[in-house]
Amino acid sequence: MPYEYSDQDPLHPENLKAKQRDLRDGLPTPLTLRVHRSLSWLRRAELEGDDEDVRFILLWIGFNAAYAGDVAQASGQDGRRERDAFLEFFRTLVRFDARHRIYDMVWSRFPQEIRLLLNNRYVFAPFWLHHNGVVGYTNWEERLEGARRQVNRALAEHDTATLLSLLFDRLYVLRNQLVHGGGTWNSAVNRAQVHDGTALLGCLLPIFVDLMMDNPAHEWAMPHYPVVD
Template sequence: MSTLPDFAALKTKQRALREGFHENLSLRVHRALSWLDRAEKCANDDDARFIFLWIAFNAVYSEECGETMPNAARGLFESYFGKVVRLDTERRIYDAIWARFPGPIRMLLENKYVYQPFWSHHNQLPGFGDWEERFAAAKRKLSQALVRQDTSVVLSTLFDRLYVLRNQLVHGGATWNSGINRAQVRDGAAILAFLIPLFVDLMMDNPGTTWGKAHYPVVD
Protein backbone atom coordinates (compact mmCIF):
# COMPACT_ATOMS: atom_id res chain seq x y z
CA MET A 1 0.00 0.00 0.00
CA SER A 2 1.45 3.38 -1.06
CA THR A 3 2.50 6.01 1.47
CA LEU A 4 0.52 9.23 1.61
CA PRO A 5 2.71 12.22 0.71
CA ASP A 6 2.30 15.04 3.21
CA PHE A 7 2.82 18.76 2.66
CA ALA A 8 6.50 18.70 3.67
CA ALA A 9 7.34 15.89 1.23
CA LEU A 10 5.37 17.49 -1.59
CA LYS A 11 6.94 20.91 -0.97
CA THR A 12 10.43 19.40 -1.08
CA LYS A 13 9.56 17.68 -4.36
CA GLN A 14 8.09 20.88 -5.79
CA ARG A 15 11.24 22.86 -5.01
CA ALA A 16 13.35 20.23 -6.77
CA LEU A 17 11.19 20.06 -9.90
CA ARG A 18 9.51 23.45 -10.35
CA GLU A 19 12.08 24.83 -12.80
CA GLY A 20 10.74 22.32 -15.30
CA PHE A 21 7.07 23.19 -14.78
CA HIS A 22 4.92 25.17 -17.17
CA GLU A 23 3.69 28.34 -15.48
CA ASN A 24 0.13 26.96 -15.29
CA LEU A 25 1.27 23.82 -13.47
CA SER A 26 3.63 25.81 -11.28
CA LEU A 27 0.84 28.13 -10.14
CA ARG A 28 -1.61 25.30 -9.53
CA VAL A 29 0.84 23.29 -7.44
CA HIS A 30 2.08 26.32 -5.49
CA ARG A 31 -1.45 27.33 -4.55
CA ALA A 32 -2.64 23.81 -3.77
CA LEU A 33 0.33 23.17 -1.49
CA SER A 34 -0.32 26.37 0.46
CA TRP A 35 -3.86 25.17 1.25
CA LEU A 36 -2.73 21.62 2.00
CA ASP A 37 -0.32 23.10 4.53
CA ARG A 38 -3.17 25.04 6.13
CA ALA A 39 -5.44 21.98 6.17
CA GLU A 40 -2.81 19.91 7.99
CA LYS A 41 -2.94 22.46 10.82
CA CYS A 42 -6.66 21.71 11.35
CA ALA A 43 -6.40 18.14 12.60
CA ASN A 44 -9.07 18.77 15.26
CA ASP A 45 -11.46 20.81 13.10
CA ASP A 46 -13.03 18.71 10.36
CA ASP A 47 -15.14 21.57 8.98
CA ALA A 48 -12.13 23.85 8.46
CA ARG A 49 -10.00 20.98 7.18
CA PHE A 50 -12.63 20.04 4.60
CA ILE A 51 -12.93 23.65 3.37
CA PHE A 52 -9.17 24.18 3.08
CA LEU A 53 -8.78 20.86 1.27
CA TRP A 54 -11.56 21.80 -1.15
CA ILE A 55 -9.75 25.06 -1.94
CA ALA A 56 -6.64 22.99 -2.68
CA PHE A 57 -8.75 20.83 -4.99
CA ASN A 58 -10.05 23.94 -6.75
CA ALA A 59 -6.46 25.03 -7.32
CA VAL A 60 -5.52 21.80 -9.08
CA TYR A 61 -8.59 21.14 -11.23
CA SER A 62 -10.49 24.33 -12.04
CA GLU A 63 -10.10 26.26 -15.27
CA GLU A 64 -11.47 29.48 -16.70
CA CYS A 65 -14.45 28.34 -18.78
CA GLY A 66 -16.74 31.36 -18.94
CA GLU A 67 -19.53 32.49 -16.68
CA THR A 68 -22.37 31.19 -18.87
CA MET A 69 -21.44 27.52 -19.15
CA PRO A 70 -23.96 25.28 -17.29
CA ASN A 71 -22.67 22.42 -15.17
CA ALA A 72 -19.11 23.59 -15.81
CA ALA A 73 -17.81 22.10 -12.57
CA ARG A 74 -19.10 18.62 -13.43
CA GLY A 75 -17.49 18.73 -16.87
CA LEU A 76 -14.19 19.87 -15.43
CA PHE A 77 -14.39 17.16 -12.75
CA GLU A 78 -14.82 14.44 -15.36
CA SER A 79 -12.06 15.78 -17.60
CA TYR A 80 -9.64 16.15 -14.70
CA PHE A 81 -10.37 12.72 -13.21
CA GLY A 82 -9.99 11.03 -16.57
CA LYS A 83 -6.60 12.65 -16.90
CA VAL A 84 -5.21 11.80 -13.45
CA VAL A 85 -6.52 8.23 -13.59
CA ARG A 86 -4.75 7.66 -16.92
CA LEU A 87 -1.53 9.00 -15.42
CA ASP A 88 -1.86 6.89 -12.26
CA THR A 89 0.18 3.96 -13.53
CA GLU A 90 0.88 2.77 -9.97
CA ARG A 91 -2.86 2.75 -9.24
CA ARG A 92 -2.50 4.84 -6.11
CA ILE A 93 -5.94 6.40 -6.56
CA TYR A 94 -7.38 2.92 -7.03
CA ASP A 95 -5.70 1.92 -3.77
CA ALA A 96 -7.27 4.88 -1.99
CA ILE A 97 -10.76 3.98 -3.17
CA TRP A 98 -10.71 0.21 -2.79
CA ALA A 99 -8.17 -0.41 -0.02
CA ARG A 100 -8.09 2.60 2.32
CA PHE A 101 -11.55 4.15 2.23
CA PRO A 102 -14.10 1.71 0.80
CA GLY A 103 -16.39 2.01 3.85
CA PRO A 104 -16.50 5.82 4.16
CA ILE A 105 -16.80 6.22 0.39
CA ARG A 106 -19.72 3.80 0.14
CA MET A 107 -21.46 5.44 3.10
CA LEU A 108 -21.04 8.88 1.54
CA LEU A 109 -22.29 7.74 -1.85
CA GLU A 110 -25.37 6.12 -0.28
CA ASN A 111 -26.22 9.15 1.89
CA LYS A 112 -29.25 11.06 0.54
CA TYR A 113 -28.25 14.16 2.51
CA VAL A 114 -25.34 14.79 0.13
CA TYR A 115 -27.43 14.04 -2.98
CA GLN A 116 -28.53 17.32 -4.56
CA PRO A 117 -31.85 16.14 -6.12
CA PHE A 118 -33.03 15.19 -2.62
CA TRP A 119 -32.55 18.79 -1.49
CA SER A 120 -34.05 20.18 -4.69
CA HIS A 121 -37.18 18.13 -4.02
CA HIS A 122 -37.18 19.07 -0.32
CA ASN A 123 -37.01 22.76 -1.33
CA GLN A 124 -40.00 22.19 -3.63
CA LEU A 125 -38.19 22.91 -6.87
CA PRO A 126 -40.12 21.57 -9.88
CA GLY A 127 -38.88 18.47 -11.65
CA PHE A 128 -37.40 16.57 -8.72
CA GLY A 129 -40.36 14.53 -7.53
CA ASP A 130 -38.55 11.45 -8.83
CA TRP A 131 -35.42 12.02 -6.77
CA GLU A 132 -35.68 8.56 -5.18
CA GLU A 133 -35.72 6.89 -8.60
CA ARG A 134 -32.73 9.01 -9.64
CA PHE A 135 -30.90 8.11 -6.45
CA ALA A 136 -31.53 4.39 -7.02
CA ALA A 137 -30.36 4.69 -10.62
CA ALA A 138 -27.20 6.52 -9.50
CA LYS A 139 -26.47 3.74 -7.00
CA ARG A 140 -26.94 1.10 -9.71
CA LYS A 141 -24.56 2.99 -11.99
CA LEU A 142 -22.06 3.22 -9.16
CA SER A 143 -22.34 -0.51 -8.40
CA GLN A 144 -21.60 -1.27 -12.05
CA ALA A 145 -18.60 1.07 -11.97
CA LEU A 146 -17.31 -0.67 -8.83
CA VAL A 147 -17.63 -4.06 -10.52
CA ARG A 148 -15.72 -2.72 -13.54
CA GLN A 149 -13.29 -0.97 -11.19
CA ASP A 150 -13.93 2.21 -13.19
CA THR A 151 -12.06 4.68 -11.04
CA SER A 152 -13.00 7.75 -13.11
CA VAL A 153 -16.75 7.16 -12.71
CA VAL A 154 -16.38 6.49 -8.99
CA LEU A 155 -14.35 9.69 -8.53
CA SER A 156 -16.86 11.77 -10.49
CA THR A 157 -19.76 10.39 -8.45
CA LEU A 158 -17.87 10.79 -5.18
CA PHE A 159 -17.01 14.42 -5.89
CA ASP A 160 -20.60 15.15 -6.89
CA ARG A 161 -21.52 14.24 -3.32
CA LEU A 162 -18.57 16.07 -1.82
CA TYR A 163 -19.59 19.14 -3.83
CA VAL A 164 -22.98 19.13 -2.10
CA LEU A 165 -21.22 18.88 1.25
CA ARG A 166 -18.95 21.74 0.18
CA ASN A 167 -22.01 23.85 -0.66
CA GLN A 168 -23.61 23.11 2.71
CA LEU A 169 -20.52 24.37 4.51
CA VAL A 170 -19.49 27.29 2.32
CA HIS A 171 -22.98 28.67 1.75
CA GLY A 172 -23.95 28.64 5.42
CA GLY A 173 -26.13 25.55 5.19
CA ALA A 174 -24.52 23.87 8.19
CA THR A 175 -23.47 24.72 11.73
CA TRP A 176 -19.80 24.58 12.64
CA ASN A 177 -18.97 21.36 14.50
CA SER A 178 -22.60 20.26 14.25
CA GLY A 179 -23.43 16.74 15.37
CA ILE A 180 -26.07 16.42 12.65
CA ASN A 181 -23.70 16.06 9.69
CA ARG A 182 -20.57 15.10 11.57
CA ALA A 183 -20.01 11.71 9.93
CA GLN A 184 -20.07 12.97 6.36
CA VAL A 185 -17.87 15.98 7.16
CA ARG A 186 -15.36 13.79 8.99
CA ASP A 187 -15.30 11.15 6.24
CA GLY A 188 -15.26 13.79 3.50
CA ALA A 189 -12.26 15.52 5.04
CA ALA A 190 -10.43 12.21 5.45
CA ILE A 191 -11.07 11.24 1.82
CA LEU A 192 -9.92 14.63 0.51
CA ALA A 193 -6.85 14.53 2.77
CA PHE A 194 -5.77 11.35 1.02
CA LEU A 195 -6.77 12.13 -2.55
CA ILE A 196 -5.68 15.76 -2.99
CA PRO A 197 -2.00 15.14 -2.13
CA LEU A 198 -2.06 12.21 -4.58
CA PHE A 199 -3.47 14.46 -7.29
CA VAL A 200 -0.74 17.06 -6.67
CA ASP A 201 1.96 14.36 -6.67
CA LEU A 202 0.70 12.91 -9.97
CA MET A 203 0.64 16.36 -11.55
CA MET A 204 4.25 17.03 -10.56
CA ASP A 205 5.23 13.63 -11.98
CA ASN A 206 3.68 14.62 -15.32
CA PRO A 207 4.77 18.20 -16.09
CA GLY A 208 4.37 17.61 -19.83
CA THR A 209 0.62 17.12 -19.49
CA THR A 210 -1.60 20.09 -20.35
CA TRP A 211 -3.35 21.13 -17.14
CA GLY A 212 -5.10 24.22 -18.48
CA LYS A 213 -4.98 27.86 -17.51
CA ALA A 214 -5.51 28.42 -13.81
CA HIS A 215 -8.14 30.79 -12.45
CA TYR A 216 -6.96 34.29 -11.60
CA PRO A 217 -3.37 34.10 -12.84
CA VAL A 218 -0.78 36.40 -11.34
CA VAL A 219 -0.99 39.75 -13.15
CA ASP A 220 1.61 42.49 -12.88
Protein backbone atom coordinates (compact mmCIF):
# COMPACT_ATOMS: atom_id res chain seq x y z
CA MET A 1 0.00 0.00 0.00
CA PRO A 2 1.48 3.39 -0.99
CA TYR A 3 2.61 5.67 1.80
CA GLU A 4 0.06 8.41 2.55
CA TYR A 5 1.58 11.88 2.78
CA SER A 6 0.11 14.71 4.81
CA ASP A 7 0.89 17.30 2.15
CA GLN A 8 0.27 17.60 -1.59
CA ASP A 9 3.99 17.52 -2.41
CA PRO A 10 5.24 14.06 -1.41
CA LEU A 11 8.81 14.87 -2.48
CA HIS A 12 9.21 17.96 -0.34
CA PRO A 13 12.13 17.30 2.05
CA GLU A 14 9.94 17.72 5.13
CA ASN A 15 7.41 15.20 3.82
CA LEU A 16 10.23 12.78 3.04
CA LYS A 17 11.55 13.25 6.57
CA ALA A 18 8.10 12.54 8.01
CA LYS A 19 7.93 9.38 5.92
CA GLN A 20 11.38 8.33 7.14
CA ARG A 21 10.36 8.82 10.79
CA ASP A 22 7.26 6.68 10.25
CA LEU A 23 9.11 3.88 8.46
CA ARG A 24 12.56 3.84 10.06
CA ASP A 25 11.82 1.13 12.65
CA GLY A 26 11.10 -1.27 9.79
CA LEU A 27 14.08 -0.32 7.63
CA PRO A 28 17.37 -2.23 7.67
CA THR A 29 20.31 -0.40 9.23
CA PRO A 30 22.22 0.34 5.98
CA LEU A 31 19.13 1.89 4.40
CA THR A 32 18.25 3.79 7.56
CA LEU A 33 21.71 5.37 7.66
CA ARG A 34 21.71 6.23 3.98
CA VAL A 35 18.28 7.85 4.05
CA HIS A 36 18.80 9.67 7.36
CA ARG A 37 22.11 11.16 6.23
CA SER A 38 20.89 12.02 2.75
CA LEU A 39 17.78 13.75 4.06
CA SER A 40 19.80 15.79 6.54
CA TRP A 41 21.74 17.37 3.66
CA LEU A 42 18.71 17.64 1.40
CA ARG A 43 16.77 19.52 4.09
CA ARG A 44 19.71 21.85 4.67
CA ALA A 45 20.00 22.50 0.92
CA GLU A 46 16.32 23.44 0.86
CA LEU A 47 17.16 26.41 3.12
CA GLU A 48 19.87 27.64 0.74
CA GLY A 49 17.68 29.54 -1.69
CA ASP A 50 20.11 32.07 -3.19
CA ASP A 51 23.61 30.57 -3.08
CA GLU A 52 23.73 27.97 -5.86
CA ASP A 53 27.36 27.01 -5.21
CA VAL A 54 26.60 26.08 -1.61
CA ARG A 55 23.30 24.45 -2.57
CA PHE A 56 25.01 22.28 -5.19
CA ILE A 57 27.61 21.09 -2.67
CA LEU A 58 24.96 20.30 -0.05
CA LEU A 59 22.89 18.36 -2.60
CA TRP A 60 25.94 16.46 -3.80
CA ILE A 61 26.74 15.39 -0.23
CA GLY A 62 23.15 14.21 0.07
CA PHE A 63 23.49 12.23 -3.15
CA ASN A 64 26.78 10.76 -2.01
CA ALA A 65 25.20 9.66 1.28
CA ALA A 66 22.44 7.92 -0.67
CA TYR A 67 24.46 6.03 -3.28
CA ALA A 68 27.88 5.33 -1.79
CA GLY A 69 28.85 1.80 -0.81
CA ASP A 70 31.02 0.44 1.98
CA VAL A 71 34.48 1.57 3.11
CA ALA A 72 36.27 -1.01 0.94
CA GLN A 73 34.56 0.43 -2.12
CA ALA A 74 35.35 3.97 -1.00
CA SER A 75 39.05 3.22 -0.76
CA GLY A 76 39.06 1.65 -4.21
CA GLN A 77 39.99 -1.86 -3.04
CA ASP A 78 37.55 -3.46 -5.45
CA GLY A 79 38.80 -1.40 -8.39
CA ARG A 80 35.42 -0.05 -9.45
CA ARG A 81 35.34 3.34 -11.09
CA GLU A 82 33.01 6.05 -9.89
CA ARG A 83 30.90 5.81 -13.02
CA ASP A 84 30.42 2.07 -12.46
CA ALA A 85 29.04 2.85 -8.99
CA PHE A 86 26.74 5.49 -10.48
CA LEU A 87 25.48 3.11 -13.15
CA GLU A 88 24.74 0.31 -10.68
CA PHE A 89 22.85 2.70 -8.40
CA PHE A 90 20.82 4.21 -11.24
CA ARG A 91 19.94 0.83 -12.72
CA THR A 92 18.60 -0.21 -9.34
CA LEU A 93 16.48 2.93 -8.96
CA VAL A 94 15.14 2.86 -12.52
CA ARG A 95 14.09 -0.75 -11.96
CA PHE A 96 12.17 0.35 -8.84
CA ASP A 97 10.60 3.38 -10.54
CA ALA A 98 7.21 1.95 -11.48
CA ARG A 99 5.70 5.42 -11.82
CA HIS A 100 8.50 6.54 -14.17
CA ARG A 101 9.31 9.64 -12.14
CA ILE A 102 13.03 9.53 -12.98
CA TYR A 103 12.23 8.91 -16.64
CA ASP A 104 9.85 11.88 -16.77
CA MET A 105 12.39 14.15 -15.04
CA VAL A 106 15.17 13.18 -17.46
CA TRP A 107 13.22 13.09 -20.71
CA SER A 108 10.50 15.70 -20.14
CA ARG A 109 11.59 18.32 -17.63
CA PHE A 110 15.34 18.71 -18.15
CA PRO A 111 16.28 17.42 -21.63
CA GLN A 112 17.88 20.69 -22.75
CA GLU A 113 19.89 21.20 -19.55
CA ILE A 114 21.12 17.60 -19.70
CA ARG A 115 22.24 17.94 -23.32
CA LEU A 116 24.15 21.13 -22.53
CA LEU A 117 25.96 19.54 -19.59
CA LEU A 118 26.85 16.42 -21.55
CA ASN A 119 28.29 18.49 -24.42
CA ASN A 120 30.21 20.91 -22.18
CA ARG A 121 33.97 20.30 -22.31
CA TYR A 122 34.48 22.22 -19.06
CA VAL A 123 32.85 19.40 -17.09
CA PHE A 124 34.55 16.64 -19.10
CA ALA A 125 37.35 15.09 -17.05
CA PRO A 126 39.75 14.22 -19.94
CA PHE A 127 39.74 17.88 -21.04
CA TRP A 128 41.16 18.94 -17.67
CA LEU A 129 43.55 16.00 -17.47
CA HIS A 130 45.05 17.12 -20.78
CA HIS A 131 45.29 20.77 -19.69
CA ASN A 132 46.92 19.68 -16.43
CA GLY A 133 49.63 17.84 -18.35
CA VAL A 134 48.57 14.27 -17.61
CA VAL A 135 50.06 11.92 -20.19
CA GLY A 136 47.61 10.12 -22.46
CA TYR A 137 44.89 12.75 -22.80
CA THR A 138 45.97 14.75 -25.84
CA ASN A 139 43.07 13.02 -27.60
CA TRP A 140 40.48 14.50 -25.24
CA GLU A 141 38.47 15.79 -28.22
CA GLU A 142 38.20 12.27 -29.62
CA ARG A 143 37.19 11.04 -26.19
CA LEU A 144 34.50 13.73 -25.99
CA GLU A 145 33.20 12.73 -29.41
CA GLY A 146 33.09 9.11 -28.28
CA ALA A 147 31.19 10.16 -25.18
CA ARG A 148 28.75 12.06 -27.38
CA ARG A 149 28.12 8.91 -29.42
CA GLN A 150 27.47 7.04 -26.18
CA VAL A 151 25.07 9.78 -25.11
CA ASN A 152 23.29 9.64 -28.47
CA ARG A 153 22.86 5.86 -28.16
CA ALA A 154 21.40 6.29 -24.67
CA LEU A 155 19.08 9.01 -25.99
CA ALA A 156 17.95 6.91 -28.94
CA GLU A 157 17.27 3.91 -26.71
CA HIS A 158 15.83 5.98 -23.86
CA ASP A 159 18.38 4.28 -21.61
CA THR A 160 17.77 6.35 -18.49
CA ALA A 161 20.31 4.63 -16.25
CA THR A 162 23.19 5.03 -18.72
CA LEU A 163 22.27 8.64 -19.43
CA LEU A 164 22.20 9.40 -15.70
CA SER A 165 25.59 7.77 -15.17
CA LEU A 166 27.08 9.92 -17.95
CA LEU A 167 25.38 13.02 -16.57
CA PHE A 168 26.60 12.42 -13.03
CA ASP A 169 30.10 11.81 -14.38
CA ARG A 170 29.97 15.45 -15.56
CA LEU A 171 28.44 16.66 -12.31
CA TYR A 172 31.25 14.87 -10.47
CA VAL A 173 33.77 17.06 -12.32
CA LEU A 174 31.78 20.14 -11.33
CA ARG A 175 31.72 18.88 -7.75
CA ASN A 176 35.51 18.52 -7.81
CA GLN A 177 35.94 22.04 -9.17
CA LEU A 178 33.91 23.50 -6.31
CA VAL A 179 35.04 21.30 -3.42
CA HIS A 180 38.74 21.36 -4.31
CA GLY A 181 38.96 25.09 -4.85
CA GLY A 182 39.05 24.88 -8.64
CA GLY A 183 36.63 27.75 -9.07
CA THR A 184 35.63 31.11 -7.63
CA TRP A 185 32.54 31.45 -5.48
CA ASN A 186 29.59 32.80 -7.48
CA SER A 187 31.76 32.94 -10.60
CA ALA A 188 30.17 33.84 -13.91
CA VAL A 189 32.58 31.45 -15.66
CA ASN A 190 30.78 28.26 -14.60
CA ARG A 191 27.41 29.74 -13.64
CA ALA A 192 25.38 27.84 -16.25
CA GLN A 193 26.83 24.48 -15.17
CA VAL A 194 26.21 25.21 -11.48
CA HIS A 195 22.68 26.47 -12.13
CA ASP A 196 21.66 23.47 -14.23
CA GLY A 197 23.46 20.97 -12.00
CA THR A 198 21.78 22.35 -8.90
CA ALA A 199 18.35 22.23 -10.50
CA LEU A 200 18.86 18.63 -11.61
CA LEU A 201 20.15 17.43 -8.25
CA GLY A 202 17.40 19.27 -6.39
CA CYS A 203 14.72 17.45 -8.38
CA LEU A 204 16.31 14.02 -8.70
CA LEU A 205 17.62 13.46 -5.17
CA PRO A 206 14.16 13.50 -3.50
CA ILE A 207 12.99 10.89 -6.01
CA PHE A 208 16.05 8.73 -5.32
CA VAL A 209 15.50 8.84 -1.55
CA ASP A 210 11.78 8.14 -1.87
CA LEU A 211 12.42 5.10 -4.07
CA MET A 212 14.99 3.80 -1.61
CA MET A 213 12.51 3.99 1.27
CA ASP A 214 9.92 2.18 -0.85
CA ASN A 215 12.30 -0.73 -1.42
CA PRO A 216 13.70 -1.82 1.95
CA ALA A 217 14.02 -5.46 0.82
CA HIS A 218 16.82 -4.55 -1.57
CA GLU A 219 20.27 -5.42 -0.26
CA TRP A 220 21.58 -1.90 0.37
CA ALA A 221 25.30 -1.94 1.24
CA MET A 222 26.47 -0.41 4.52
CA PRO A 223 27.31 3.28 3.93
CA HIS A 224 30.74 4.84 4.19
CA TYR A 225 31.74 5.33 7.82
CA PRO A 226 28.93 3.49 9.61
CA VAL A 227 28.11 4.42 13.18
CA VAL A 228 30.53 2.55 15.48
CA ASP A 229 31.07 2.57 19.24
